[in-house]
Structure formats: structure tokens, C-alpha cells
Amino acid sequence: LARTERKSGRGYHGFVVDADPSVTLEEDLQRRDFTINAIARDEDSGALVDPYGGVRDIERRVLRHIGPAFGEDPLRVLRAARFMARLAPLGFSVAPETLALMRAMAASGELDTLVPERVWQELRRSLASAQPSAFLRTLHDADALRSVLPELEALYGVPQRADYHPEIDTGLHQELVSDMAARLAPGDALIGFAALTHDLGKALTPQAEWPRHVMHEQRGVAPLRALCERLKLPQEHRQLAEIACREHLNVHRLAELRDRTVHELLQRCDGFRKPERIAQLALVCEADKRGRLGSEDADYPQGRALQRLHAAALTVNARDLAAQGLSGPQIGEALAKARIAAIAVARSKTAN
Structure with missing residues (x-):
């Protein structure tokens, strides 16, 4: 049944919907957001009903209200x-x-009426799209990102070292990383969100320290937690995003870490109880490394190395240790020692 809407109050709930047989198709199409989805087809003649020029806008590649x-x-x-x-x-x-x-609309304050769950719903669907950066850039250009996702808006205009980030602007980096995550893990908003938010701490770097961002991986945890709490994100999204925020630099410099430190990294990621976490972290870190101007097709051996060392550590079986008569804390100590040894062996094989 065709419908019309009348504004009755503030926000996106402030509407009265009228469904009536007398409502015309053109009036019903007028409810749509954009001309490109206000097109219908006459059932009898098969002719397109396009009262707002949607076909023309599709041909011109224009999104118009x-x-x-x-x-x-x-x-x-x-x-x-x-x-x-x-x-x-x-x-x-x-x-x-x-x-x-x-x-x-952004200047009017209307965006403040949006409930966080709807913001997350639109963000999640955008992260699962082909070019998530367009979501960010559109809201940024509309001065709307600061209202709905201020933690992300805060990264625009924050410079980074050009030798590491030729794109310089951290806001542009988050766009490039988001698109790279979509390329590496198509349709995966879990990977996309962790990639998007891994550098939030750079917005908190004192300007006197720019373009360096020492400790940004630690500074980023507080705004990340606030964002996740406000949007009421699922726990797996929160957990992976925080792991990526804290650990992405450690993965980048994996070759410099001691065997024991690699084991500690795997433990902090809960990689022994939730093995899938390590592959997910490797993807996020690869998106970070390749989400830079000129690095789009770069190799990322650290991701493969992390997963290889993790796989080696997983071969150690706690039940085998228990069968040797160990119990309680002894098993935990022996398990860690055996896993570290397995990591060392895996590294030595790669070196040879």
C-alpha cells in the first residue's frame, strides 16, 4: 500500500505515516531518499515511472536527494x-x-537525535561495502562526522611522519586502511572496524610532538572503549579492535621480538583459547601497513610469520604435559616453556 510521511517532531522518529489507497505512486516515490531509488515500473505497460530524474542521475553517476x-x-x-x-x-x-x-542538517543539531545503535548499523554496513572510505569522506565533507563519530573526525588534520606515511594526514590514512581492509577481507565488518580504529590514539598526541606519535597505541585504548560503549558494539568487535590498537606496532616489528615476547603477545591476544584471533590481527595489521600511499601492493611477511609462529605454539598439548605427572601451576609453566621452544624452532627453520 502506498504511503506518505509528515514531519511531526524532532529526529528520525518524528514522523506520522499515512497509508491510504488514494496515495499516488508519485507521492509514494517522493518518500524515498534519493532519485536513483525513486524509480518504479508500470505493471501493465512495463514503462519506467521516473518522476524525479533517477535514470538521468544513474547515467551521470550522481547521488541526489x-x-x-x-x-x-x-x-x-x-x-x-x-x-x-x-x-x-x-x-x-x-x-x-x-x-x-x-x-x-549537521549544523542544525538534528544528528544529535540519532540513537547510537543506528549509527553503528550504518557504519557496519559501510565497513562491509567495497569502499568504506567514501562513508567517512562523505560525512567529513558534510561536517557530520564530528557529530556521529567524533573519534574518527579528530584524526583529520593530524600529521604523521612522511617517511612512514607519505599520505601524512592521519584522517587520510584511516580512509586508506579501511579500503585496504575491505580489499583483504571483503564484507567483513569485524576486520574493518578494527582496522578503522587502530590509530585513534594519534588524535591525542600533543601537538608539540607531531609528527611523531610515541605511545599512540596505548593512548588509543580509552577513546576506542568510549566509542565501542557508546555504539553498543558486540563484544567480539570490541575485543579485536582493542587488541589491534594495542598490538599493531608489535606485529609490525615481529622480527625484533624475542621468542618469549612473541609468546606473551599471543597470550595477550587470547590466541590459545581463540586461535582465529591471530589470523584476524594479521589481516588488520596488513591493512594498516598497506593502507599508505605507494604501499597498496606491498608484501607483508610479518602477517605470515605471526600465523606460522602461532601455529607452531599450538602444537604443544597441555594434556601431554599432564600425562607426565605435572599439575596445577607446573602445567602452566611447562606449557609456556614448551610453546616458547616451539616458536624458537619455527624461527630457526625459517632462518635456514
Whole structure:
């Protein structure tokens, strides 16, 4: 049944929906967000019903809002950004007048009415899209990112060392990393979120220390936890993101770590109870390393090495130690010692 909507209050819940047989198809299509999804087909003639120029905008690769009613629902700002995460790889851009309206909506404070769960829903779907950076860039350009995801907005304009990050701007780095994560793990928002948030601590580096970011992996934990709590993220997303935030530099310099330190890293990642964590961390760290200008196709041997050493440590069986008559703390100590030895053997084989 065709419907219309009337604004009745603040926020995206502030609408009255009227469903009535007298509502025309054109009136129903007017409820849609964008011209490109306000197209119908006549059942009898097969002709397209396109009252708002959606076909023309598809041909021109333009995402355009239908009319002023777009500005009544703040959720449409997030949907526009999420659409761009899907459509940017096809060459789409946001119409200037749509972007201007989105900026006006952000300035009005309407975005403050969005519940965190809806923000996460749109972010999650964008991270599972082909080009998540378009979600971030669209919201940033609309001055809306600071309202819905201020931890991410804070990274724009923060410089990094050019010898490590030719893109320099940390905001651009988070865009590149997000797209690389989507390339390495298509459709996986778990990997995408951890990759997106691994560098939040750089926004907290004192300006006097720029472009260096010493201890940013530790500084990033507090804003990450605040973000996860506000958006009410699932536990597995929170846990992997925090592991990536804390440990990505250790993975990058894995070859410099002692065998015992590698074992401690695997333990901190809960890699023996949840073995999948290590492969996930390796992917996130690879996205970080390759999410830099000029490094898109670079090799990342650290990721393979981490998984190889983890696999070696997993061959040690606690039951075998118990069968030797060990118990309690003795098993834990012997298990750690045996795993460290297995890591050392795996490394020696690679060296030879």
C-alpha cells in the first residue's frame, strides 16, 4: 500500500505515516531518499515511472536527494554516506545541493537525535561495502562526522611522519586502511572496524610532538572503549579492535621480538583459547601497513610469520604435559616453556 510521511517532531522518529489507497505512486516515490531509488515500473505497460530524474542521475553517476523532505530525517545523512560506500567504486559522487543540505542538517543539531545503535548499523554496513572510505569522506565533507563519530573526525588534520606515511594526514590514512581492509577481507565488518580504529590514539598526541606519535597505541585504548560503549558494539568487535590498537606496532616489528615476547603477545591476544584471533590481527595489521600511499601492493611477511609462529605454539598439548605427572601451576609453566621452544624452532627453520 502506498504511503506518505509528515514531519511531526524532532529526529528520525518524528514522523506520522499515512497509508491510504488514494496515495499516488508519485507521492509514494517522493518518500524515498534519493532519485536513483525513486524509480518504479508500470505493471501493465512495463514503462519506467521516473518522476524525479533517477535514470538521468544513474547515467551521470550522481547521488541526489529528491526534495526538501530529505532534511527532515537526520538518518538520511548516514544513509547517503553508506550509499556512497557502495557507489563510489562505480564513479558516483554526491550532488552539490545534497551535500549542502547535509551540512545544514549537521549544523542544525538534528544528528544529535540519532540513537547510537543506528549509527553503528550504518557504519557496519559501510565497513562491509567495497569502499568504506567514501562513508567517512562523505560525512567529513558534510561536517557530520564530528557529530556521529567524533573519534574518527579528530584524526583529520593530524600529521604523521612522511617517511612512514607519505599520505601524512592521519584522517587520510584511516580512509586508506579501511579500503585496504575491505580489499583483504571483503564484507567483513569485524576486520574493518578494527582496522578503522587502530590509530585513534594519534588524535591525542600533543601537538608539540607531531609528527611523531610515541605511545599512540596505548593512548588509543580509552577513546576506542568510549566509542565501542557508546555504539553498543558486540563484544567480539570490541575485543579485536582493542587488541589491534594495542598490538599493531608489535606485529609490525615481529622480527625484533624475542621468542618469549612473541609468546606473551599471543597470550595477550587470547590466541590459545581463540586461535582465529591471530589470523584476524594479521589481516588488520596488513591493512594498516598497506593502507599508505605507494604501499597498496606491498608484501607483508610479518602477517605470515605471526600465523606460522602461532601455529607452531599450538602444537604443544597441555594434556601431554599432564600425562607426565605435572599439575596445577607446573602445567602452566611447562606449557609456556614448551610453546616458547616451539616458536624458537619455527624461527630457526625459517632462518635456514
